[in-house]
Amino acid sequence: MAKYDYDLFVIGAGSGGVRAARLAAMSGAKVAVAEEHRVGGTCVIRGCVPKKFMVYASEFAHHFKTAKGYGWTIEGASFDWPAFIAEKDKEIARLSGIYVRNLQNAGAELVHGKARLVDAHTVEVDGKGRVTADKILIATGGRPWMPKDVVGIEHAISSNEAFQLPALPKRVVIAGGGYIAVEFAGIFNGLGVETTLVHRGPNILRGFDDDVRAHVAEEMEKRGVKVRLGSQITEIAKGEGGLTVCCTDRHSLEADVVLFALGREPYVEGLGLETAGVKLSDTGAVIVDDHSRTNVDNIWAVGDVTDRINLTPVAIREGAAFAQTEFYGNPTTFDHDTVASAVFSQPPIGSVGLSEADARHKYGKVDIYLTRFRPMKYAFMHGDERCLMKLVVDAATDRVVGCHIVGPDGPEMIQMAAIAIKMGSTKAQWDATCAVHPTLAEELVTLREKYVPPGLGQAA
Structure with a gap:
């Protein structure tokens, strides 16, 4: 008889x-997967997929403005929030169903209910009782973090609830300056909502290249988002006319919805990790090694619950590496270095590699190639919208160590740039690549003049 009920139990x-x-x-392993909510996790159910649909919906207002410049007459256009939400929910249900079928077709058993560890080999699932497993994988992801010191925080929502609002608000205040806050600011603004972004820092999108951060903030304001920096929400009061938001800069704002997007935290609550002896970091993340193994020999963790790089493709690669190592006899690790990312802000961002500041810290002398220009697509709009492209090059080796794009199709272009940077290509090799004309992407291989940041002079 088998020593355990399952070879692998995934939470x-x-x-x-x-x-x-x-x-x-x-x-051929006997596998069970427990899920307390819907199959698909954050990305499919309440994250990147539905958010991307919302981005698409919100971009049409900008497309309509562009169309007028090209001779189109756009009259009577309107947006139906309930109709959009209904279609979005249908697609999410379809995708969730695909996940379920893929699991079942592979031979894995799906168990609905919250699971918790009783010990290193025993899992208890609500309504299902206890089972044992040789190996256990923690893949519970993350959840929105909400502050406890804001008076009236119960009147605010997180990104989870933003996907199911019963009606489109007329006014929204968003707290945060990270990618989730910035993306939702673009979404609501694009849908015609009066949108204010409140962030405590000196600029949005901490961790991204400084030129990118400043450029995105400027372009967002051009499109109508009110960006208020150096301020925090201290109180939310509910009245007959909506919500009144008080901030540390002594200003108050009126809103119908207040959305907090101040980051996410690993979802470890109620998992019983301490019972099994699994160690957590100071931020509550599951500590793992390069093979995603915890300090307990038969327990692993992948994805956002480990707080390494919180991106869906990374979680997928970590999960695949775990399976290859433990069930196929093929020791595999995922290289977390030089992972491309996208922010579906408006305008969107594609970024891979080091920022200028990080590159200077790592390499000392770097060469910067930067351009800002009006995209050809917007030539007839008579506006001042600009895109940005930037290459960061290690001066000693001529190797391109960072690429940053803000503008139409930036997230699409960055995937190809990521391949070149991952391979260690040099600026000379980029320059030797013939451009595709007329495209935005051609700027990446035609940048010739080095950019000297103000204040650095010849020391750059």
Whole structure:
């Protein structure tokens, strides 16, 4: 008789957990996956997928303005929020169903209910009782973090609730300066909502290249988003006319919805990790090694719950590496270096590699190639919208170590740039690549003049 009920028990049916479970089950292992909500996890159900649909919906207002410049007459256009939400929900249900079928077709068992560890080999699932497993994988992801010191915080929503608002508000105040806050600011603004972004820092998008941060903030304001920096929300009061938001800069704002997007935290609450002896970081993340193994030999963790790089494709690759290592005899790790990312702000961002500041800290002398220009698509709009492209080059080796794009299709272009940077290509090799004309992307291989940041002079 088998020593355990399962060879692998996965807690969490998000992208990372599902990929690991499928691959393990296809090897012939007996696998179960527990999910307390809907299969698909944050990305599919309440994250990047529905948010991208919202971005698409909100971009049409800008497209209509562009169309007028090209001779189109746009009259009577209107947006139906309930109709959009209904279609969005249908698609999310379809995608969730695909995840379920893929698990079942691979031979994995799906268990609905919250799971918690009783010990290193025993899992208890609400309504299902206890089972044992040789190996356990934690893939519970993250959840929005909400502050406890804001008076009236119960009147605010997180990004989770933003996907199911019963009606489109007329006024929204968004707290935060990270990518989630910035993306939702673009979404609501594009849908005609009076949008204010309140952020405590000196600029939005901490961690991104400084030129990118400043450029995006400027372009957002051009499109109508009110960006208020150096301020925090201290109180939310509910009245007959809506919500009154008080800030540390002594200004107050009126809103119908207040959305807090101040970051996410690993979802470890109620998992019983301490019972099994699994160590957590100071931020509550599960500590793992390069093979995603915890300090407990038979327990692993992948995805946002480990707080390494919180991106869906990373969770998928971590889950696949785990399965290859443990069920196929093929020791595999995922290289977390030089991972491209996109922010579906308006305008959008594509970024891979080091920022200028990080590159200077790492390499000392770097060469910067930067351009700002009006996209050809907007030539007939008679506006001042600009896109930005920037290459960061290690001066000693001529290797391109960073690429940053803000503008139409930036997230699409960055995928190809990421391949070149991951391969260690040099600026000379980029320059030797013939441009595709007329495109925005051609600027990446035609940048010749080095940019000297103000104040650095010849020391750059």
